[in-house]
Amino acid sequence: xxxxxxxxxxxxxxxxxxxxxxxxxxxxxxxxxxxxxxxxxxxxxxxxxxxxxxxxxxxxxxxxxxxxxxxxxxxxxxxxxxxxxxxxxxxxxxxxxxxxxxxxxxxxxxxxxxxxxxxxxxxxxxxxxxxxxxxxxxxxxxxxxxxxxxxxxxxxxxxxxxxxxxxxxxxxxxxxxxxxxxxxxxxxxxxxxxxxxxxxxxxxxxxxxxxxxxxxxxxxxxxxxxxxxxxxxxxxxxxxxxxxxxxxxxxxxxxxxxxxxxxxxxxxxxxxxxxxxxxxxxxxxxxxxxxxxxxxxxxxxxxxx
Numbered sequence: 421x422x423x424x425x426x427x428x429x430x431x432x433x434x435x436x437x438x439x440x441x442x443x444x445x446x447x448x449x450x451x452x453x454x455x456x457x458x459x460x461x462x463x464x465x466x467x468x469x470x471x472x473x474x475x476x477x478x479x480x481x482x483x484x485x486x487x488x489x490x491x492x493x494x495x496x497x498x499x500x501x502x503x504x505x506x507x508x509x510x511x512x513x514x515x516x517x518x519x520x521x522x523x524x525x526x527x528x529x530x531x532x533x534x535x536x537x538x539x540x541x542x543x544x545x546x547x548x549x550x551x552x553x554x555x556x557x558x559x560x561x562x563x564x565x566x567x568x569x570x571x572x573x574x575x576x577x578x579x580x581x582x583x584x585x586x587x588x589x590x591x592x593x594x595x596x597x598x599x600x601x602x603x604x605x606x607x608x609x610x611x612x613x614x615x616x617x618x619x620x621x622x623x624x625x626x627x628x629x630x631x632x633x634x635x636x637x638x639x640x641x642x643x644x645x646x647x648x649x650x651x652x653x654x655x656x657x658x659x660x661x662x663x664x665x666x667x668x669x670x671x672x673x674x675x676x677x678x679x680x681x682x683x684x685x686x687x688x689x690x691x692x693x694x695x696x697x698x699x700x701x702x703x704x705x706x707x708x709x710x711x712x713x714x715x716x717x718x719x720x721x722x723x724x725x
Contacts, residue, residue: 463630470503477502482698484516496567500615553589
């Protein structure tokens with residue numbers, strides 16, 4: 421399966437699993453609701469970072485299930501691309517179990533705008549923006565209950581931009597504007613594309629929020645496991661992504677990187693497999709996560725024995 425087809429399968433699954441029956445909301449967003457960044461008044465203690473990865477993002481559900489079961493609720497969720505989408509829903513009240521149930525109860529229906537018919541197969545992303553905003557009951561990023569941030573790439577200079585306030589649907593749309601499927605997203609005098617282009621696992625964005633503890637999730641393929649038959653173009657992109665992740669990974673207290681294989685898919689079996697693998701990887705990382713959080717909440721001057 422090609423990456424474009426795999427991404428279409430992901431959107432199809434999410435469309436039915438999470439967005440079935442939601443009505444379209446207007447594309448236009450008032451100026452006062454445009455996505456933006458505002459430094460939190462109080463630094464978040466525990467920040468969960470969810471990386472990009474298209475269909476591989478189903479693995480994030482497995483991570484959330486284990487964290488939920490362990491009673492670990494982050495103060496903030498920062499996501500890039502599919503991570504921004506999953507993160508916004510989790511911040512808005514969807515548990516890992518909620519997401520799993522919805523994600524598995526689906527049939528493949530492509531979730532792309534009709535605009536793709538006259539844009540060389542690329543969607544404007546209005547349907548994605550619409551279903552996010554509808555399922556979050558119209559709430560903005562700062563009103564989701566848990567802090568949420570979506571990371572996108574500014575086309576003018578390739579800079580990573582973080583949105584933690586304003587229109588949630590538009591923020592996720594900008595963060596998810598991957599070149600294969602979506603047109604760039606413009607608002608506020610700037611144009612944005614997929615967060616994967618500059619920060620696949622946005623640990624730095626979490627630290628910029630003032631995070632005390634950062635738990636990061638990388639769902640990218642292991643470069644060393646790349647099949648010999650893949651095109652060189654894919655190899656180049658994979659190496660570039662791995663280098664960007666490595667440049668930020670040192671800033672995480674715990675990095676969860678489940679080995680979910682190289683090729684992505686969209687079937688129910690594939691989703692189940694990813695969720696299960698990610699659950700196991702998170703269980704194995706749980707002692708390190710709990711230790712990092714314990715250190716962060718330990719009173720100053722008190723040493724553990």
